[in-house]
Amino acid sequence: MSDEILEMEEFTRSRGIVVPETVRTELPLLLQRLSREPLGEDGDDPDGHSPRGSRRGRAANMDWVADNLPLALKVHQDLRLAIAPATPGTIRASSLRHNPILTMIGGAGLVALVVLLGIKALAGTDPDAPDQLVSAVLRLCGAGLGATLFAFWTARNYLRDGTFRPEYNQQYLVRFVVGILSGFILGEIVGGYQPLADVAGSYGVLGIALVGGFSAEAVVQILQRIADILVAAVRGSDWERARADAEAESSRRLTEAAAQLQDAMNESDEHARDTALHDIATRLRQG
Structure with missing residues (x-):
C-alpha cells in the first residue's frame, strides 16, 4: 500500500492534480511514520536486541500496523478519488x-x-x-x-x-x-x-x-x-449468374410454349383448339 501511495502522490505532482487539503496535511505525517522502520518479521528491532520471534517483537509489529493502517487507508482512498479515472494499477502500467x-x-x-x-x-x-x-x-x-x-x-x-x-x-x-x-x-x-x-x-x-x-x-x-x-x-459475378439463370428460364418457358402450341395446332376440334391457343397466349403474357 505504501508503494501505491507514493506512486499516486508522484502522479498528482507530475500532472498538477489538486489534492484535498487533508491529504496535504496527512501525507507528510504518514510518510514520516512509514520511514520509521518497525521490528522485523522475526521480532528483531533494527539493533537486533529483541530475541528472534519473541512475543515482544510480534506485539510491537502489531502496534505499529494498528497505529499506521487507518491513516494509510484514508490517504490512499483520498488519493484514489483525486486521480480518478486513473488507478494505482493503470499508473504503474502507464510507465x-x-x-x-x-x-x-x-x-x-x-x-x-x-x-x-x-x-x-x-x-x-x-x-x-x-x-x-x-x-x-x-x-x-x-x-x-x-x-x-x-x-x-x-x-x-x-x-x-x-x-x-x-x-x-x-x-x-x-x-x-x-x-x-x-x-x-x-x-x-x-x-x-x-x-x-x-x-x-x-x-x-x-x-x-x-x-x-x-x-x-x-x-x-x-x-x-x-x-x-x-x-x-x-x-462469375452475381449479375452474370443471375442473367444466365434468367436466360435459361426463358428458354425453358419458350420450349414449353412451343410444344403446347404444336399440340394445339394438331387439335381437330376447332373450339378446343381456340381454347388451347387462348390459354397459351395468356400464360405467355403473364411471363
Missing part, C-alpha cells in the same frame, strides 16, 4: 518501466529502425547486394515500424493520462504481430495489384509496408477485394 509489452514493442521498433538504416547503408556501399534480400528486409522493417507507430499512437493518450489498462497488453501484442504480417504481405503483393502499382511507384516498397503495418485493417480489405476478384473470375 514503460512496468509495462514489458509496450517496452518490447518499442524495442522491436528500434531494432527495425537500426536494421533498416544498416540495410540502406549496405545497399549504398555494396551495389552487388542481392535485391530480393534487401527488398524483403525493407518490407519487414517497414512493417515493424508501422506496427510500432500504431501501437504507441493508440496508447499515447492513455500513457499521458495514466489510464493505460494492463489487461489490454495482449491486444497490443496481437495487433503488433498482425501489423508486421500485414505490412510484409502488402509490400509483397503491391507490385502485382494494379490499383496500388502507382502508389508503390511513388512511395516505394518501404512506404507501402509501413502503411500496411500501421493500418492492418486496410490490408485485410485489400486482400478481401483480391479474393472477391479471384472468386468472380472462377465462377
Whole structure:
C-alpha cells in the first residue's frame, strides 16, 4: 500500500492534480511514520536486541500496523478519488518501466529502425547486394515500424493520462504481430495489384509496408477485394449468374410454349383448339 501511495502522490505532482487539503496535511505525517522502520518479521528491532520471534517483537509489529493502517487507508482512498479515472494499477502500467509489452514493442521498433538504416547503408556501399534480400528486409522493417507507430499512437493518450489498462497488453501484442504480417504481405503483393502499382511507384516498397503495418485493417480489405476478384473470375459475378439463370428460364418457358402450341395446332376440334391457343397466349403474357 505504501508503494501505491507514493506512486499516486508522484502522479498528482507530475500532472498538477489538486489534492484535498487533508491529504496535504496527512501525507507528510504518514510518510514520516512509514520511514520509521518497525521490528522485523522475526521480532528483531533494527539493533537486533529483541530475541528472534519473541512475543515482544510480534506485539510491537502489531502496534505499529494498528497505529499506521487507518491513516494509510484514508490517504490512499483520498488519493484514489483525486486521480480518478486513473488507478494505482493503470499508473504503474502507464510507465514503460512496468509495462514489458509496450517496452518490447518499442524495442522491436528500434531494432527495425537500426536494421533498416544498416540495410540502406549496405545497399549504398555494396551495389552487388542481392535485391530480393534487401527488398524483403525493407518490407519487414517497414512493417515493424508501422506496427510500432500504431501501437504507441493508440496508447499515447492513455500513457499521458495514466489510464493505460494492463489487461489490454495482449491486444497490443496481437495487433503488433498482425501489423508486421500485414505490412510484409502488402509490400509483397503491391507490385502485382494494379490499383496500388502507382502508389508503390511513388512511395516505394518501404512506404507501402509501413502503411500496411500501421493500418492492418486496410490490408485485410485489400486482400478481401483480391479474393472477391479471384472468386468472380472462377465462377462469375452475381449479375452474370443471375442473367444466365434468367436466360435459361426463358428458354425453358419458350420450349414449353412451343410444344403446347404444336399440340394445339394438331387439335381437330376447332373450339378446343381456340381454347388451347387462348390459354397459351395468356400464360405467355403473364411471363
